Amino acid sequence: MIASLARDLRFASGLYRTLARVRGIHPASPRRICDDLEASVRGWRDREALRFEGRSLTYGEMDALANRFARWALEAGLKPGDRVALFLPNRIEYLPAWYGLSKVGVVSALINNQLTGQALAHCLTLAGAHEVIVDAETSRALQDVLGDLEHTPRLWSLDAPLPGEGDLAADLAGRSADPPPAAIREGLKAGDTALLIYTSGTTGLPKAARVTHVRVQLYMRGFAGATGAGPDDRIYVALPLYHATGGLCGMGAALLNGACVVLRAKFSATQFWEDIRREGCTQFVYIGELCRYLANQPPHPDERSHQLRLAFGNGLRPDVWDKVTGRFGVPRVLEFYGSTEGNVSMFNFDGRAGAIGRIPRPLKQRFNARIVRFDYESEAPLRGADGYCTEADAGEAGECLGRIDSADPRAEFTGYLDSTASEKKVLRNVFAPGDAWFRTGDLLRQDADGYVYFVDRVGDTFRWKGENVSTAEVALRLQAVPGVIEANVYGVAVPGADGRAGMAALVTNGDFDIGILAARIAADLPEYARPAFLRLQPEMAVTGTFKQRKVDLVEEGFDPGRVTGPLFHRAADGGYRPLDPAAHEGIIHGRIRI
Incomplete structure (x- = not known):
């Protein structure tokens, strides 16, 4: 009974922190993610915000760089709703770039920097960007596909430009670091698109998800609350910034709490522990396979000589979980469930190994997620004689659905740029006539205590x-x-x-x-x-x-x-x-x- 009570208190504490931070988010609100970041700048202007391979920016310097990006966009003639593609690896300018563009209502399309050929051309075509920002690492791949694009964008390089590219670094250096004119923000709302983030493309070409300021705020504010980070934390981010887990969850946990992001260009299993110890990191953000790579490495002298108190992320499988907490001595794991475009999110606040989240039965109505019985032959939720779906029993695998409610920012579904792709993810008349639910495409099961476990992807089973x-x-x-x-x-x-x-x-x-x-x-x-x-x-x-x-x-x-x-x-x-x-x-x- 005591253990159960302690578990429930941990869950309630984490849920309260998270909900408190996302309170007030609404599509009609004039407060957007750039306003949240500017509030952090006012609170912690002189503290270190970003650290990247020998370079460092304070909150004030990060904001100044963002303002230069904003003024560059205005000089380029960009208007609210126009798009700029960021085709970049992790680097210190990445977040200031999209943060600055958001100040003037410009949408940033975050392109996977590993793409080449058809997949790259496809993503750029979907973005419809007026400008593309590259660097020395990505420039050649982009040059190779210019002939495949319907419209040729203007190219800007943050490094030494190739022929036909603008020198963005020099342009930014010559611009004012003062905030862009406040009048530009008039009429802009949190329901406007902030970013385009692409699905991973595991089964085909990526799809572009339209990510509003509301969604970005839910990610960044949510993890600022869920992780309990503070100004003394140093959060290690080695995941790509074009993806929500590293680029929004990890960044939000740090930058909305006055903490420092220790950013790396890419993950290295052999350098990870040395980085963590040398930089004094207290938290790191993961995707499950990252932890598996660490677990498959031979013992490292620094793997327990660290100051880590939390690892947070998604996809950590049960066989690796115990190695993170046992072998590596990380005191706490915060696993979450969600997707860039989806409207379902869950947290495992109390650390049940292997669970992706928890929906306590007394709080079930506060969550929009339901697990329904699934027909493996048709690869669709199973409908009964009355035409409606039924919830899966405890221990039974079923597809997770998220109730769509445009009046609730946590339950809205903004979808993809492709409306046809968006409609394929919506299931109607699920429990009642006219209702609409988002299909996560994930098979989950829930135990009697409300803990939820990942089973498989629809189509993989x-x-x-x-x-x-x-x-x-x-x-x-x-x-x-x-x-x-x-x-x-x-x-x-x-x-x-x-x-x-x-x-x-x-x-x-x-x-x-x-x-x-x-x-x-x-x-x-x-x-x-x-x-x-x-x-x-x-x-x-x-x-x-x-x-x-x-x-x-x-x-x-x-x-x-x-x-x-x-x-x-x-x-x-x-x-x-x-x-x-x-x-x-x-x-x-x-x-x-x-």
């Missing part, structure tokens, strides 16, 4: 031998096998077979033994969930936010003519045999059963 196979759960089992560093599980079509057969792409080290793997699979997984095919590869293809890409793996299937690296199929005795062209033909024509 597949049917084989009449059973539903969760790729996430199979991957979890495979990653527990000695020598398996990473596992990416997916389903592939087999001619003549119903459903999809399981396949796993593995990254392994010298401890890997395929015989031991086969034995562990046979012991730990039911027959239908055991991968029919394996492929070994030196590294896993991931997005810039460490999400595993599956689309190319599914397309290549188990064809040895398309798959590079060792390829295996599961034999009748449960062992794995090399899959050569002859074996491939045998499987295709049914001579070899899987």
